[in-house]
Amino acid sequence: MEGPEFFVLNTAxxxxxxxxxxxxxxxxxxxLETGDEIFDSKRTGKVYLKGRFAIDLLSTIPFxxxxxxxxxxxxxxxxxxxxxxxxxxxxLSRIIARTNVKQDVKNGMKLSQLIFNIIMYIHCLACLWFVxxxxxxxxxxxxxxxDPEADLYSENLVHKYWISVYHAVLLLTGNDIIxxxxxxxxxxxxFITMGAIINANIFGNMxxxxxxxxxxxxxxxxxxxxxxxxxxxxxxxxEIQTKVISYLQYIQxxxxx
Numbered sequence: 669m670e671g672p673e674f675f676v677l678n679t680a681x682x683x684x685x686x687x688x689x690x691x692x693x694x695x696x697x698x699x700l701e702t703g704d705e706i707f708d709s710k711r712t713g714k715v716y717l718k719g720r721f722a723i724d725l726l727s728t729i730p731f732x733x734x735x736x737x738x739x740x741x742x743x744x745x746x747x748x749x750x751x752x753x754x755x756x757x758x759x760l761s762r763i764i765a766r767t768n769v770k771q772d773v774k775n776g777m778k779l780s781q782l783i784f785n786i787i788m789y790i791h792c793l794a795c796l797w798f799v800x801x802x803x804x805x806x807x808x809x810x811x812x813x814x815d816p817e818a819d820l821y822s823e824n825l826v827h828k829y830w831i832s833v834y835h836a837v838l839l840l841t842g843n844d845i846i847x848x849x850x851x852x853x854x855x856x857x858x859f860i861t862m863g864a865i866i867n868a869n870i871f872g873n874m875x876x877x878x879x880x881x882x883x884x885x886x887x888x889x890x891x892x893x894x895x896x897x898x899x900x901x902x903x904x905x906x907e908i909q910t911k912v913i914s915y916l917q918y919i920q921x922x923x924x925x
Contacts, residue, residue: 727752794832
């Protein structure tokens with residue numbers, strides 16, 4: 669990606685990850701032996717330096733931009749260090765698990781993380797597929813077969829990106845994108861298989877999260893059903909039944925307060 673807008677965006681992302689490194693030196697951690705939360709900043713800094721600091725630092729330093737400023741030439745190999753940012757994103761699960769919030773809020777965060785992971789997977793797959801297709805420029809999007817004059821590789825960057833994203837979604841859902849050549853066929857076969865595994869994982873996790881989100885309301889509805897059955901068996905007046913149900917609903921609504 670070229671242009672001042674991409675340079676500004678990448679610089680802003682690097683600054684955010686640099687801020688994360690600074691915050692990590694002041695963040696508590698859990699002792700693996702005792703399970704206690706450690707608040708000592710000096711000990712926190714030592715553990716961080718011995719742990720993930722090297723990966724965090726390598727993923728934050730813009731080696732490609734520095735090389736461009738010094739040599740006036742792009743170095744694609746140095747751009748690969750930016751991929752280490754994906755390793756840092758995997759820590760979201762641990763952060764959510766240790767966040768001191770209500771379970772409903774935590775489930776919402778888990779659902780947001782799951783959606784974010786899907787978007788990141790599609791983005792990375794789209795970029796990887798376009799790099800492969802652009803290497804020989806023989807692949808043609810299936811939609812372009814109806815238009816002989818269409819040429820993906822001469823289009824603007826935005827069009828190329830969204831075409832790649834569209835076909836990455838097709839790979840994720842197990843659809844064919846008509847690869848050309850042995851390497852592309854092997855690539856598509858592998859990632860269609862991975863897409864099936866990821867889909868199973870996504871839907872399984874979503875089902876668990878949504879079930880957990882509805883757990884409280886399901887339990888409350890069970891209490892209402894039990895109360896209604898008991899009051900009917902006791903043949904209580906309708907007015908009293910209404911007051912009891914209203915009281916239970918009021919208690920449920922104000923329970924957190």
